[in-house]
Amino acid sequence: MKNFSRRIVISLISAIPLLSIISVSKADVAEIKKKNVLVVGVKDSLYPFGFINEKSRTLEGYDIDFAKNIADKLGVKLELKPVTSANRIPLLSEGNVDLLACTMTITPERAQQINFSYPYFVSKQKFIVKKGTIKSLKDLENKKIGTTKGSTSEINVAKAIPSAKVLSFDDYPQAFLALQQGKVAAITTDESILAGILSKATKKEDYELPTFDISKEPYGLGVNKQNPELLKIVNQTILEMEKNGKAAETFNKWFGPKSSVPLTRDFKISP
Amino acid sequence: MSSYQFDLSIITNGKFAQMLVDGLITTIQLSSVSCVLAFIIGLNIAVMRLTSFTPIRIFAQCYLEFFRNTPLIVQLFFWYFGSFQILPTFINDWLNNLNFEFAAAVIALTFYTSAFIAEDIRSGILAIPKEQMEASRSSGFSYIRSMHYIILPQAVRLTIPPLINQFLNLAKNSSMAMVIGVGELTYQARQIESQSFKSFEAFFAATFIYVCISFIISGIINIYDKKVLNPMGKGTH
Numbered sequence: 001m002k003n004f005s006r007r008i009v010i011s012l013i014s015a016i017p018l019l020s021i022i023s024v025s026k027a028d029v030a031e032i033k034k035k036n037v038l039v040v041g042v043k044d045s046l047y048p049f050g051f052i053n054e055k056s057r058t059l060e061g062y063d064i065d066f067a068k069n070i071a072d073k074l075g076v077k078l079e080l081k082p083v084t085s086a087n088r089i090p091l092l093s094e095g096n097v098d099l100l101a102c103t104m105t106i107t108p109e110r111a112q113q114i115n116f117s118y119p120y121f122v123s124k125q126k127f128i129v130k131k132g133t134i135k136s137l138k139d140l141e142n143k144k145i146g147t148t149k150g151s152t153s154e155i156n157v158a159k160a161i162p163s164a165k166v167l168s169f170d171d172y173p174q175a176f177l178a179l180q181q182g183k184v185a186a187i188t189t190d191e192s193i194l195a196g197i198l199s200k201a202t203k204k205e206d207y208e209l210p211t212f213d214i215s216k217e218p219y220g221l222g223v224n225k226q227n228p229e230l231l232k233i234v235n236q237t238i239l240e241m242e243k244n245g246k247a248a249e250t251f252n253k254w255f256g257p258k259s260s261v262p263l264t265r266d267f268k269i270s271p
Numbered sequence: 272m273s274s275y276q277f278d279l280s281i282i283t284n285g286k287f288a289q290m291l292v293d294g295l296i297t298t299i300q301l302s303s304v305s306c307v308l309a310f311i312i313g314l315n316i317a318v319m320r321l322t323s324f325t326p327i328r329i330f331a332q333c334y335l336e337f338f339r340n341t342p343l344i345v346q347l348f349f350w351y352f353g354s355f356q357i358l359p360t361f362i363n364d365w366l367n368n369l370n371f372e373f374a375a376a377v378i379a380l381t382f383y384t385s386a387f388i389a390e391d392i393r394s395g396i397l398a399i400p401k402e403q404m405e406a407s408r409s410s411g412f413s414y415i416r417s418m419h420y421i422i423l424p425q426a427v428r429l430t431i432p433p434l435i436n437q438f439l440n441l442a443k444n445s446s447m448a449m450v451i452g453v454g455e456l457t458y459q460a461r462q463i464e465s466q467s468f469k470s471f472e473a474f475f476a477a478t479f480i481y482v483c484i485s486f487i488i489s490g491i492i493n494i495y496d497k498k499v500l501n502p503m504g505k506g507t508h
Contacts, residue, residue, distance in 0.1 A: 149461060149462075155465075167452035168458075168462075170450055178452075181352065181355040181363070181367070182363065182367045183351075183371065
């Protein structure tokens with residue numbers, strides 16, 4: 001008898017996750033308006049996309065500004081929920097969040113599980129070089145190029161410039177030191193990381209980020225496949241932001257020349 | 272996750288096999304060059320450590336304490352990044368155009384290992400009865416010649432077992448060179464892991480190769496000991 005009741009308890013406990021899936025109602029746009037809140041999954045420690053402002057103790061960033069605009073468009077309040085790269089897609093498919101704005105690269109594998117908006121940010125893999133030494137990708141042939149171990153940058157650069165010798169270091173500061181000492185001709189990774197390295201460097205005027213890139217990673221906002229109506233509104237909103245200059249304004253706010261990660265905006269939000 | 276597909280074919284042919292072979296060649300080059308240099312330097316430091324001429328003895332003492340008591344990884348960074356601050360620009364430019372990663376790794380491994388080898392050989396020299404030195408000196412040999420002809424041949428033979436240890440350590444320590452971007456075996460195994468996500472296969476192969484290298488090293492030295500240094504089977508040990 002004791003054994004039997006224990007079995008019931010165990011089966012009830014194991015059913016809790018199941019119940020939580022059932023209890024979350026299908027969140028379509030009417031439901032969001034009725035609840036009067038749009039729940040958005042964001043990163044909370046990735047400057048400048050989504051991070052906690054130490055003074056105001058609130059979440060801020062490029063992703064969060066986009067989330068705000070979409071909530072405004074719907075006329076509802078905004079609720080931000082910190083997510084990680086590992087749990088964000090399950091949280092969206094289970095309906096715990098309505099929208100994902102968390103530096104998510106649009107990939108075919110992910111597109112099978114969720115819907116993506118038009119790209120609202122494009123991250124590019126670029127290089128830092130000593131000023132005036134490298135004019136184009138061709139100049140890097142047969143040169144040594146530094147990056148970090150285990151990164152996708154390492155694989156991308158080996159594909160893009162097969163004749164180059166890729167030197168992988170443990171960390172970005174070491175790779176940059178190797179560039180400063182002339183041991184490598186360039187270092188390569190995501191543009192936003194490079195801009196961060198450069199902004200902290202001493203004698204940064206000696207280095208530059210050439211305009212060419214070797215890979216583009218478009219970031220999209222994620223919407224549940226069950227909710228095509230929301231996807232439509234999201235796309236409409238970001239296209240409007242592009243038209244009325246709000247998208248560019250947001251970009252300049254976080255990546256403008258006065259920011260700590262100055263980038264140039266060479267993409268436009270378009271279908 | 273328990274149903275992990277162990278797939279050795281991924282590392283036995285194609286691009287990844289080539290990467291492992293490249294890594295193996297680099298590891299062998301790195302270890303053998305450092306091995307020879309470390310033995311020569313170690314031998315000299317051991318003799319210098321036992322001379323009665325004080326400045327040389329103090330130099331050898333400092334050398335030993337410095338290279339024995341700092342981590343190898345720190346020495347690697349010192350030679351690779353630190354030397355830039357000391358050397359003049361034209362030498363730096365010249366070095367950077369060569370395979371400086373490899374050279375820095377050889378320098379670090381050589382100095383590090385030579386300190387340990389020197390101590391092993393010194394203990395071998397001290398094990399030879401000092402009457403032998405006195406006898407050869409009174410027969411008219413100089414200090415250096417007595418060392419060369421009488422003492423060292425016996426001392427090195429005594430030192431064979433600890434020397435095997437040092438050479439094995441050297442072969443394994445060469446994996447440390449990956450921190451400055453030398454494409455040796457461990458570096459390549461990590462590359463394969465990050466490109467294929469097959470960590471188990473990659474490191475299984477690397478482990479297997481390291482074990483083989485170690486067996487070969489101790490085998491060669493044992494055979495050399497038996498056939499060349501001690502052919503009659505009645506040495507000093």
